[in-house]
Amino acid sequence: xxxxxxxxxxxxxxxxxxxxxxxxxxxxxxxxxxxxxxxxxxxxxxxxxxxxxxxxxxxxxxxxxxxxxxxxxxxxxxxxxxxxxxxxxxxxxxxxxxxxxxxxxxxxxxxxxxxxxxxxxxxxxxxxxxxxxxxxxxxxxxxxxxxxxxxxxxxxxxxxxxxxxxxxxxxxxxxxxxxxxxxxxxxxxxxxxxxxxxxxxxxxxx
Numbered sequence: 540x541x542x543x544x545x546x547x548x549x550x551x552x553x554x555x556x557x558x559x560x561x562x563x564x565x566x567x568x569x570x571x572x573x574x575x576x577x578x579x580x581x582x583x584x585x586x587x588x589x590x591x592x593x594x595x596x597x598x599x600x601x602x603x604x605x606x607x608x609x610x611x612x613x614x615x616x617x618x619x620x621x622x623x624x625x626x627x628x629x630x631x632x633x634x635x636x637x638x639x640x641x642x643x644x645x646x647x648x649x650x651x652x653x654x655x656x657x658x659x660x661x662x663x664x665x666x667x668x669x670x671x672x673x674x675x676x677x678x679x680x681x682x683x684x685x686x687x688x689x690x691x692x693x694x695x696x697x698x699x700x701x702x703x704x705x706x707x708x709x710x711x712x713x714x715x716x717x718x719x720x721x722x723x724x725x726x727x728x729x730x731x732x733x734x735x736x737x738x739x740x741x742x743x744x745x
Contacts, residue, residue: 550586553572553586561634568590569593603650605627612660620733631687635691658676659672662736667740689725695717696720
């Protein structure tokens with residue numbers, strides 16, 4: 540019997556299957572990935588080492604079309620940082636349920652590390668140095684991942700029981716459509732993040 544001209548399984552197929560499962564249920568397993576592709580679990584190990592590598596492949600997939608590495612070097616630091624953080628968050632827009640899996644694992648993929656390198660360079664250009672750069676990166680990371688998680692939130696995020704929460708109720712009376720709420724919150728938070736960094740630099744120079 541002739542061998543098939545195309546392989547039954549590829550790294551891309553494994554990544555696709557894992558992402559589909561995460562989108563559906565928030566997690567994946569190698570047996571489920573194998574069933575989704577239609578191969579045996581043992582055959583997957585000819586292409587990936589295991590779960591950790593699949594997580595890194597999904598991390599790369601999310602970021603690879605979103606990271607604007609070619610343009611940020613020509614922008615002022617605040618515009619560059621906004622561009623990088625927005626790209627990071629937007630990379631999760633199609634797969635927001637992936638974010639909890641990514642925070643549990645060390646970032647190793649070279650493309651994703653390159654995004655963090657760009658963030659570090661941008662912060663140094665702004666005037667931060669040493670431990671401040673790392674602290675700022677961690678803050679940016681927490682904000683971007685939190686914004687990604689917000690994309691997976693239910694349409695109704697807060698449902699006060701009864702009338703004992705009048706201040707929150709007033710705020711909720713101004714709530715836009717669910718998708719717009721997440722977008723408004725992201726832009727509001729990004730403004731605060733950038734302006735807070737700018738204020739810290741100004742206070743130190745003053």
